[in-house]
Amino acid sequence: MKIICTVEVSDRNLPSLNLPSKKSVRSSLAIGKSGDKELYILHQTNQNGSGKKYKINNANVRTLDNRILRLRNLCVLYLENNELTTLPEQLGSSLPKLTEMHLRDNSLGLGGNWKWIVNGNLQKQLKLLDLRSNKISVLPDKLVKLANLVTLNVDDNRLESLPNALGYMRSLRFFTASKNQISYLPGSIKLLRLECLDLSHYVFCEKLNKKVTAKDFLFVPPLVDIAAACVITKRLYFSEATLPQTLIDHLESASFCVCGKPCFSQQPESYIPYRGLCDCIITTVNRRDFKISVRYCSFQCYSKEERLFFPQY
Numbered sequence: 001m002k003i004i005c006t007v008e009v010s011d012r013n014l015p016s017l018n019l020p021s022k023k024s025v026r027s028s029l030a031i032g033k034s035g036d037k038e039l040y041i042l043h044q045t046n047q048n049g050s051g052k053k054y055k056i057n058n059a060n061v062r063t064l065d066n067r068i069l070r071l072r073n074l075c076v077l078y079l080e081n082n083e084l085t086t087l088p089e090q091l092g093s094s095l096p097k098l099t100e101m102h103l104r105d106n107s108l109g110l111g112g113n114w115k116w117i118v119n120g121n122l123q124k125q126l127k128l129l130d131l132r133s134n135k136i137s138v139l140p141d142k143l144v145k146l147a148n149l150v151t152l153n154v155d156d157n158r159l160e161s162l163p164n165a166l167g168y169m170r171s172l173r174f175f176t177a178s179k180n181q182i183s184y185l186p187g188s189i190k191l192l193r194l195e196c197l198d199l200s201h202y203v204f205c206e207k208l209n210k211k212v213t214a215k216d217f218l219f220v221p222p223l224v225d226i227a228a229a230c231v232i233t234k235r236l237y238f239s240e241a242t243l244p245q246t247l248i249d250h251l252e253s254a255s256f257c258v259c260g261k262p263c264f265s266q267q268p269e270s271y272i273p274y275r276g277l278c279d280c281i282i283t284t285v286n287r288r289d290f291k292i293s294v295r296y297c298s299f300q301c302y303s304k305e306e307r308l309f310f311p312q313y
């Protein structure tokens with residue numbers, strides 16, 4: 001049988017084995033073919049872990065081989081067009097140098113386990129995350145913890161909204177979310193300094209700007225909201241070891257007032273036109289039709305926004 005495929009071999013010399021110079025040892029390499037699909041597998045040698053790039057594309061892989069986690073120097077991981085529904089939780093702690101993850105065409109939205117995002121170094125190291133075509137209905141709030149992510153691609157999923165705290169991904173410059181059902185953006189998006197925002201197939205927002213009155217702020221917030229706002233404002237550290245998951249979910253669901261204060265579901269919400277600063281917005285609708293959802297911490301904050309966006313009132 002003749003197999004034709006592209007083969008990339010990185011780092012065939014294994015310096016960590018301390019072999020005499022000039023003598024090289026090959027990485028283990030497996031090439032195969034599954035049905036009529038191209039199967040492209042490059043196995044870096046596990047013992048040495050010196051490979052920097054790992055690709056398993058188009059291979060119908062359902063679970064990731066844990067031996068990959070031994071590749072301590074791995075920087076770029078390609079797992080495109082497989083059948084993955086989740087990734088190992090220890091991915092970030094085992095691969096401390098990982099900066100790019102190419103996960104297009106999998107089923108990560110069906111698995112719903114995103115704990116791998118917050119473990120280990122991914123929060124500090126990851127620069128690129130490609131989650132195109134993953135059947136994702138709701139992006140996990142944990143995503144915004146990827147503080148140094150520069151490029152995020154969530155095209156061709158089932159999203160109707162984006163995480164409230166998206167704007168707190170301060171390093172994000174290239175964000176594409178085309179081919180979804182998104183009809184409004186989180187208010188925090190105003191904080192981003194994007195160079196490119198792709199919202200092709202944006203769905204026109206039917207939700208009208210709701211008139212908010214001073215009376216809407218006359219309520220006593222639940223204690224859990226007051227405590228959560230305090231934790232966020234003071235940037236107190238929390239993890240699964242210190243808080244129950246329900247409280248972590250609550251903290252991560254916070255949205256943010258135009259002044260930056262955290263808000264929760266009791267605070268009045270409104271939809272206002274998006275006038276973000278972005279060098280390049282790609283969209284199929286009029287830019288003026290974009291709306292962002294904003295919760296207000298006080299009537300003063302609402303009044304300020306109202307004057308800015310709705311001077312006719």
Ligand SMILES: [Zn+2]
Nearest residue numbers: 257259297301
């Ligand atoms: Zn405010």
